[in-house]
Amino acid sequence: MPRNLHDWNLTPTEAVAVQHRLRSKVRIKSLSRRVRFVGGADVSFNRFSDKLYTAIVVLDLSTLEVIESVRVRSVARFPYVPGLLSFREAPSVIAAWDHLQQKPDVLMLDGQGLAHPRRFGLACHLGVLLDTPTIGCAKSLLTGIHEELPTPAGSAVPLMDRDEQVGVALRTKRNVAPIYVSVGHLADLPSAVDLVRRTTGKYRQPEPTRQAHLLVNQLRREDLIRNQKQRNKQK
DNA sequence: GCGACAG
DNA sequence: ATCTTGTCGC
Numbered sequence: 001m002p003r004n005l006h007d008w009n010l011t012p013t014e015a016v017a018v019q020h021r022l023r024s025k026v027r028i029k030s031l032s033r034r035v036r037f038v039g040g041a042d043v044s045f046n047r048f049s050d051k052l053y054t055a056i057v058v059l060d061l062s063t064l065e066v067i068e069s070v071r072v073r074s075v076a077r078f079p080y081v082p083g084l085l086s087f088r089e090a091p092s093v094i095a096a097w098d099h100l101q102q103k104p105d106v107l108m109l110d111g112q113g114l115a116h117p118r119r120f121g122l123a124c125h126l127g128v129l130l131d132t133p134t135i136g137c138a139k140s141l142l143t144g145i146h147e148e149l150p151t152p153a154g155s156a157v158p159l160m161d162r163d164e165q166v167g168v169a170l171r172t173k174r175n176v177a178p179i180y181v182s183v184g185h186l187a188d189l190p191s192a193v194d195l196v197r198r199t200t201g202k203y204r205q206p207e208p209t210r211q212a213h214l215l216v217n218q219l220r221r222e223d224l225i226r227n228q229k230q231r232n233k234q235k
Numbered sequence: 236g237c238g239a240c241a242g
Numbered sequence: 243a244t245c246t247t248g249t250c251g252c
Contacts, residue, residue, distance in 0.1 A: 043242070047244045080243075082240040089242070111241045121241070142241045175252065180241085242243050 008077055008091050015078070015087045016118070023120040025128045028183055031106060031191040035061055038199055039104030040208025041096065041126075043089045044216035046224070050076040053223070054092040055215035057208060058104045064199065064207050070099045071219045082142065083117050086125035093126055106133040106187065106195065108208045113184035113192075115159055115167040117143050127185020134184030135192040136167070137209055141180060149178055156181075156193060168193055172200045179204065 010018065038061050044053045057069040074092040078084070089111075097103070112121030113136030123136030144161040146169045153174040159167040159182070167182030170193060181196050183189055199206040205213070 043243085045242090045243065080242060082242090085241055109241095116241080136241085138241050140241065142239090 008087060010078070010087065012081055012084060015081075015084050018087075019084075019118050019120040019125070022125065022128055023118060026114075026120070026124050026183075026185050028188050029186060031133055031187050031195065033105055035105045035195065037061065037067070037102060037104040038195065038208050039100075039107040040206070040210070040212040041093050041107060042110045042209055042212035042216050043092060044213075044220045045076070046220065051223075052076050052089070052092050053216045053220045054089070054096050055212045055219065056093065056096045056100060056107070057211045057215060058100065058102055059199070059208055059211070061198065064201065066211055068100065068102050069211075069215055070096045071215055072096045072099065073219070073223070085111055086122040089122060090126055090129065094129060097130055103132070106135060107184075108135045108137050108196070108199070108206060109184065110137065110139070110209050110213070112136045112138045112142050112180065113167070113182035115142060115144055115161070115180055115182035119166070121182070121184075123182070123184025133186035135187055135195060136180070136182040136184050137196060137206060138180040138182075139177075139205070144180075151175055154197065165189075170196060172196070172206065173202070173204050176204050179206075 078087040109123040113123035123134045127134035144159040155171045156168045169178040171178045
């Protein structure tokens with residue numbers, strides 16, 4: 001498995017080739033093993049900075065309590081290019097993953113899985129590299145279209161790209177914009193949607209990625225304050 | 236050629 | 243993604 005830094009030092013053209021090569025590794029199946037721990041990952045950064053803040057949280061599915069969290073700082077080695085997000089964010093998520101004591105049974109990512117122009121979004125990529133079940137939970141659309149959603153929370157409509165269904169638009173909160181759920185790896189759409197529903201509370205985003213989001217922003221702001229204090233000392 | 240474009 | 247306070251609505 002390609003997992004060292006060198007493998008991420010690519011040009012955008014090479015990155016696309018990697019996606020074509022790795023997408024055949026994606027396996028779609030029902031989340032077999034009973035899910036006890038659900039993970040969520042997110043990445044944050046400051047404008048004009050290449051420093052990344054990444055977190056993974058692990059929740060107990062039965063209580064939705066956070067049982068473990070890991071936060072890491074890293075440096076981006078790839079720009080944000082639509083369709084190539086994983087080459088920017090995946091290395092730091094893998095670093096955080098390696099520090100986890102309790103690996104979750106499934107990991108939810110802030111981005112697309114199969115709902116991607118080459119059917120290999122962030123969730124697919126990380127699933128394959130980590131050899132772990134993953135689910136994509138994006139807040140906006142990269143590829144595909146869908147019919148209007150009914151108003152009630154829990155409503156879902158197929159997300160279509162041409163003739164194939166690549167995911168669902170899921171309204172997790174009444175009268176609020178949907179999130180886009182798609183399969184990453186070692187999961188199928190029904191079990192993915194089911195898990196998102198079971199981990200969603202009163203907010204738009206499911207708890208795993210929401211908690212990860214809160215953590216990375218906390219870490220990023222801690223660093224901002226720290227840097228400002230350093231500057232004042234030098235003055 | 237034009238518009239769209241996860242985070 | 244991030245820069246940002248109050249504010250309209252369920």
